[in-house]
Amino acid sequence: MTLDRYRYLVVEGPIGAGKTALARKLADHLNANAMLERPDDVPFLPKFYVDMPRYALATQLSFLFQRVHQISDLAQIDLFHGQTVADFLFDKDPLFAELTLSDDEFKLYSDIFHHLKLQTPKPDLVIYLQADVEILLQRIRARGHEYELKIPDGYLRKLVERYSRFFYDFNDAPLLIVNANNLDFVDESEDFAILLRRIEAMKSGREYFNKS
Template sequence: MSRQYRYIVVEGPSGVGKTALARRLAEHYQSRLLLDAPEDNPFLPRFYADPQRYALPTQLAFLFQRLRQLEETAQPDLFDSGLVADFLLEKDALFAELLLSNDEYSLYLDLYQKLTSNLPQPDLVICLQASPNWLVEHVRRHNYPHLPQVGDGLLRRLAQRYSSFFYRYQDAPLLMVNVEHLQLEQDADFALLLRRINEMRGQREFFNKGD
C-alpha cells in the first residue's frame, strides 16, 4: 500500500458495495482487512421485528462491537502492512441519529463522545454513493441476505443521510465515488479507481466514470 494511505476506510449506504470493495482493496494492497459484523449483534433480529423497542440496544451493541474491533487492531505495528476497513465509526452515530428518539439519541451521544475521542483517523475515506432510486433497485436485484427487512423508505433516508454527512465530513481525505456506472468487481473499472486513488492531491475529490 502506498505510504500515503496506510489506513483506508470504504463507506456508503447499505447495499452499495463497500464490503466487496474493501476486500478487493485489501487483497490488492496485501493489507489487513477489518469488516463490520452485523451478524454478531444479538439485538439486530429483534430490531427488525420491533424497531422502536430495540433501536437503542441495537445501536449500543454496534457501538461497543465496533470499538472493540478498532481497539484490537490498535497495535504499534498496525500500519506496517496497512489496514482496509468497510466501516467508519462515525457512521454509527449517523444511524443512531436516524433511528433513535431524541432522548435516546442524547444518551447515545454522551456515550459515543466519551468513548471515541482517542481512536486513529483514516488516511483516506472512500465513500461509495448512488442516488436513492438506484440504491433501492440495486438492493432489490441482488437480494442481499443481510438486508432482509430494510424497507425502501429506510434505504432512501440512509442514502440521503450519508450524502449530507459526507458533504460536511472533514476529518480525513475523502474520495467520493459514484458507483452507478462502475462495475468495481471488473478489472478495468477497479484499475480506474486505483489510478484515481493514486492521483489524489486534494482533501476532497470526486470520481464519476461518466465524467
C-alpha cells in the same frame, strides 16, 4: 502502481453501496488487514428491520461496542509496517442513531458514545460510495439477505440523505467521493483498476470520481 502512502483506508457508504466488497478487494490487492463490520454478530439486526422503534437502541449499541473493540485492536497495529482497510468510519456511528432513536435514547447513546470514543488513527483516505436509492434497492434485493429485504424504502432514503449531509461537511481526512451507480469493483476488473488509478492520482483533500 503503489498505494503505499495510504496506510489506513476507509470505505464508506449506505447499505447496498458496495463498501464491504470494495474494502475486501482493496485489502486483498494491498495484502492489508481488513477491518470489517460483522452484522451477523448483532443478534438484534434482523428484528430491527421488522420493528425499528423497539430494537433501535439495542442494535445501535451492539454495533457501537463492536466498533469500539475493532478500533481498540487497530490502535495496537503498527500502521507504519502494514496497511488496514476498513468498511466503516467510527465517527459516522451517530448518523444511524440520530435517524432511529428517540430523544431520550439518543441522549443515552450519545453519553455512551462520547465515553467510549477513543483516540482513533486518522484515515489517510476515506472513499465514500454514493448511489441512487433505486440502485441500492436493486443491489439489496439481488444479494438476497432475508433481513435486508425488510428494509423500508423510506428508511433507506433518509439514510442516503444523512450520508450526503455527513460527508458534505466532512473534512477530517482526505475524501474521494465516488459515484458508484455504474461501477462493479468485484466482477469488473477494469472498474477496480480505474479506481486504483484515480486514488493514486489524488492531489487535494476532496475529490470526485464519476466513471464516464
